Amino acid sequence: MKYLVTGGAGFIGGNFIHYMVNKYPEDMIVNLDKLTYAGNLETCKPVEGKPNYKFIKGDIADRPFIMDLFEKEKFDVVINFAAESHVDRSIEDPEIFVKTNVMGTTTLMDACVKYGIKRYHQVSTDEVYGDLPLDRPDLFFTEETPLHTSSPYSSAKASADLFVLAYHRTYGLPVTISRCSNNYGPYQFPEKLIPLMISRALADEPLPVYGDGANVRDWLHVYDHCVAIDLIVHDGREGEVYNVGGHNERNNLQVVKTILKTLDKPESLIHFVADRKGHDRRYAIDPKKLETELGWKPKYNFDTGMQQTIQWHLDHKEWWQHILSGEYQQYYEKMYTDKGRV
Numbered sequence: 001m002k003y004l005v006t007g008g009a010g011f012i013g014g015n016f017i018h019y020m021v022n023k024y025p026e027d028m029i030v031n032l033d034k035l036t037y038a039g040n041l042e043t044c045k046p047v048e049g050k051p052n053y054k055f056i057k058g059d060i061a062d063r064p065f066i067m068d069l070f071e072k073e074k075f076d077v078v079i080n081f082a083a084e085s086h087v088d089r090s091i092e093d094p095e096i097f098v099k100t101n102v103m104g105t106t107t108l109m110d111a112c113v114k115y116g117i118k119r120y121h122q123v124s125t126d127e128v129y130g131d132l133p134l135d136r137p138d139l140f141f142t143e144e145t146p147l148h149t150s151s152p153y154s155s156a157k158a159s160a161d162l163f164v165l166a167y168h169r170t171y172g173l174p175v176t177i178s179r180c181s182n183n184y185g186p187y188q189f190p191e192k193l194i195p196l197m198i199s200r201a202l203a204d205e206p207l208p209v210y211g212d213g214a215n216v217r218d219w220l221h222v223y224d225h226c227v228a229i230d231l232i233v234h235d236g237r238e239g240e241v242y243n244v245g246g247h248n249e250r251n252n253l254q255v256v257k258t259i260l261k262t263l264d265k266p267e268s269l270i271h272f273v274a275d276r277k278g279h280d281r282r283y284a285i286d287p288k289k290l291e292t293e294l295g296w297k298p299k300y301n302f303d304t305g306m307q308q309t310i311q312w313h314l315d316h317k318e319w320w321q322h323i324l325s326g327e328y329q330q331y332y333e334k335m336y337t338d339k340g341r342v
């Protein structure tokens, strides 16, 4: 089997590349990534040089390039992680989210239809469902929950999902979609909550908590997400959506306090700052379909996963310090210094 994995120099795609290259030594895993600010080839170092792995730099929205690539490479399966993924950036500049997340997806799928790909898998997000109220802990997102997005990011992801389902019905493309809750773990770009707070706490810098810090996310270790995608791609039913989440709801303040406690840093580092525009209050996944149909069970709970993740950051300081000293630094300064959020 020959797999095309897009966005494999990013956080989840990078973890998935490690997982697949090691689990399927007889199969070929091709990593296609544009290397935007979020793409980091250092993430792929552990698999570089393996005979069943290859990296190609390119843009999923570049139609002539994609058509050429599919003509040459003869892929069997395509798994699309490539996306602009940060909500705050989508609020600043929505257009690239339409280009990559929507048009990149349709470009890839056009190639899949033309070259008779056996399975196209779209990595989506629970953010397509919008948010749940904080005072209704009995409510969860199921695959039947209507799409009701809040941010330019989630709107672009939801649009892509609709195109994926349309390509299944209209052209018969064999598709699956996974909608996962917030991920954390090794190799996450330090603009997202958990790695941002770990790296800032280690430097004794203020930790910017948006609004009242009561917003709830349903945290899933990236390893468990990778296992779920592997199962869905191989055993999931065509045309189906699968929610992925492990019932690990925490509010942002709880997450930040866990990090501070583990690193033995004072809570006085917490700084409440202006809220994110349109900030979703609560995400919570019902993963029953994935558990009952495909037998998925997460390996980590929030406590074990957080300890592993914080330890990983202590053991891999050069990985994230290298990012902080590069291009990310300008964005970091713009978002956290010029705007006076901290």
Ligand code: NAD
Pocket: 006, 007, 008, 009, 010, 011, 012, 013, 014, 032, 033, 034, 035, 036, 037, 038, 039, 040, 058, 059, 060, 061, 080, 081, 082, 083, 084, 085, 086, 100, 104, 123, 124, 125, 126, 157, 179, 180, 181, 182, 183, 184, 189
């Ligand atoms: P990320 O930002 O860490 O990585 C995205 C990768 O895609 C980067 O390597 C980037 O260079 C690449 N990329 C961006 N535009 C591209 C283009 N036009 N062509 C080719 N490559 C391009 O993102 P992530 O957190 O790893 O998320 C991966 C996927 O999972 C996304 O589709 C995201 O919507 C989805 N998702 C993320 C989470 C989460 O908590 N991070 C949760 C659910 C779903």
Ligand code: TYD
Pocket: 086, 087, 088, 182, 191, 192, 193, 194, 196, 208, 209, 210, 211, 215, 216, 217, 252, 276
């Ligand atoms: P984030 O990691 O950006 O993921 P998402 O917005 O996709 O859920 O943010 C997770 C939560 O943490 C979200 O409620 C916003 C909040 N947050 C902060 O309070 N401060 C920060 O500096 C960041 C980046 C996020």
